[in-house]
Amino acid sequence: MAYTKTAAWVQLLEKQVGRLAFDSAMKIYYSQWQFKHPYPEDFKAVLEKSTGKNLDSSFSLLHKTGALEVKAKTKKKIKFISFFSFKDTDKFNYFSLAPILGYNQYDKLQIGFIRHNYQLPIGRFKFATALLYATGSKKFNVLSNTEYTWRNKGHFRAIDAGFSVAKFTMDDFTPDNSATIKLAFRKLAPYIKLTLNEKDALSTVTRFVQLRTFIINEDGLNFKTVITPNDTSLEVSKTNSTRYLNQLKLGISNSRALYPYKGELQIEQAADFVRVAFTGNYFFNYANQQGGLKVRVFAGKFFYTGGKTISKQFATDRYHLNMTGPNGYEDYTYSNYFLGRNEFEGIASQQVMIRDGGFKVRTNLLSAKIGKTDNWLAAANFNTTIPANLNPLSALPIKIPLHFFVDIGTYAEAWQKNAATPRFIYDAGLQLSLFAETVNIYIPLFYSKEFKDYFKSTLGDKRFWKQVSFSIDLFNFNQNKIQKTIPLEF
Numbered sequence: 001m002a003y004t005k006t007a008a009w010v011q012l013l014e015k016q017v018g019r020l021a022f023d024s025a026m027k028i029y030y031s032q033w034q035f036k037h038p039y040p041e042d043f044k045a046v047l048e049k050s051t052g053k054n055l056d057s058s059f060s061l062l063h064k065t066g067a068l069e070v071k072a073k074t075k076k077k078i079k080f081i082s083f084f085s086f087k088d089t090d091k092f093n094y095f096s097l098a099p100i101l102g103y104n105q106y107d108k109l110q111i112g113f114i115r116h117n118y119q120l121p122i123g124r125f126k127f128a129t130a131l132l133y134a135t136g137s138k139k140f141n142v143l144s145n146t147e148y149t150w151r152n153k154g155h156f157r158a159i160d161a162g163f164s165v166a167k168f169t170m171d172d173f174t175p176d177n178s179a180t181i182k183l184a185f186r187k188l189a190p191y192i193k194l195t196l197n198e199k200d201a202l203s204t205v206t207r208f209v210q211l212r213t214f215i216i217n218e219d220g221l222n223f224k225t226v227i228t229p230n231d232t233s234l235e236v237s238k239t240n241s242t243r244y245l246n247q248l249k250l251g252i253s254n255s256r257a258l259y260p261y262k263g264e265l266q267i268e269q270a271a272d273f274v275r276v277a278f279t280g281n282y283f284f285n286y287a288n289q290q291g292g293l294k295v296r297v298f299a300g301k302f303f304y305t306g307g308k309t310i311s312k313q314f315a316t317d318r319y320h321l322n323m324t325g326p327n328g329y330e331d332y333t334y335s336n337y338f339l340g341r342n343e344f345e346g347i348a349s350q351q352v353m354i355r356d357g358g359f360k361v362r363t364n365l366l367s368a369k370i371g372k373t374d375n376w377l378a379a380a381n382f383n384t385t386i387p388a389n390l391n392p393l394s395a396l397p398i399k400i401p402l403h404f405f406v407d408i409g410t411y412a413e414a415w416q417k418n419a420a421t422p423r424f425i426y427d428a429g430l431q432l433s434l435f436a437e438t439v440n441i442y443i444p445l446f447y448s449k450e451f452k453d454y455f456k457s458t459l460g461d462k463r464f465w466k467q468v469s470f471s472i473d474l475f476n477f478n479q480n481k482i483q484k485t486i487p488l489e490f
Helices: 002-017 019-033 040-051 056-063 310-315 449-459 474-480
Strands: 077-082 092-104 108-116 125-134 140-153 156-173 181-196 205-227 232-254 261-270 273-285 292-304 376-385 402-411 425-434 439-447 469-472
Touching (some): 002 040, 040 056, 181 232, 425 449, 439 449
Antiparallel strands (some): 125 140, 140 156, 181 205, 205 232, 273 292, 292 376, 402 425
């Protein structure tokens, strides 16, 4: 803003006095003030003497906030286009249509289109809706976000209000001698986000408060034993249920080039529980732009409302705090992309989320995962880049960053008498980052004895590749890449 707005202001001066007069005045200004330290009033004096014009009105704009010129508003026309356009955005509001593809284990290949109105400059009203036909489930799926923004309202830089909608297949089941039953979820999530103003307009700090409610409808299965005089069979039917979750986020971040950081307090409430979690991230830059060290800390507490019971423990299992990578079932707001959300074998089952304790190992096949708790949990995660001269992948024609990670954590049950695990557990290994860290592959090399015993007992021989996990963070791709030009958030 300091550079762009200044250039626009100088251009206004040129228009007021004329190009030839302005060029002549600038030559005089240079000859008088070269190797000296002029002030705005010195610049003004030279221009007024050289051009013979009073420039009070133009120089008063130096103290004006907002637009330098108030232009008459003209109603933009709506124009339908394919993909997107940055041309004549002062004349048209573009409604764009583009093809889009999707895939998951249950819907298989999805083909459709996305309709949006994103353009530069970003408008107050924004929407993006993707409609896809799934070749596997033979159903239509949808992913949509609609938002309106009010800017510079008192203490707030921006107030964003909107809602997101999603519908996809999240599991399937094939009974004996029957057709496969496809299970879907449907999500509606209204929200409001308040981004605070900073005293310094050039500040790299962002502070926000966000309130969001998730209303989620899910299909389930009902198993019924049917007994007849001649036979006993199992009858499987589809059920349906709706749940809610209220989510409050308080966040602060600093996007400065050196040592950027981010902190977020998240409080969630639903039937029978309150979940409180804090996540902090700090980046230590290495010299000569040779990467850096990412430090992440997490602390969380799970509370039962109205007392703890066995039925509540069972009903709230997916919301409990996880030390090891949460799976698709534990993505209780359906906010992350999973290849196979409810898979327990094959490559799709090796996908995890980096949430809560942030460990990269998986213990999904246990009835009680290692480090999972409905009490409290704390963890620290360290991730460092490996220099190119030590990265064996640097010999490849494409650049594949290599990282080394270490995770350390503890949780309530580890501090009880005769605990099943030591008070602190750990894992460490290598991380391959692809597509600007949108896809990350984790190869655990060192880990606590509890994880070693789990791998031996459940994964069998030739288990090295079965221990590998990966994460897909499409939101990270949107934030770091797309949002630099078009801030699209789902």
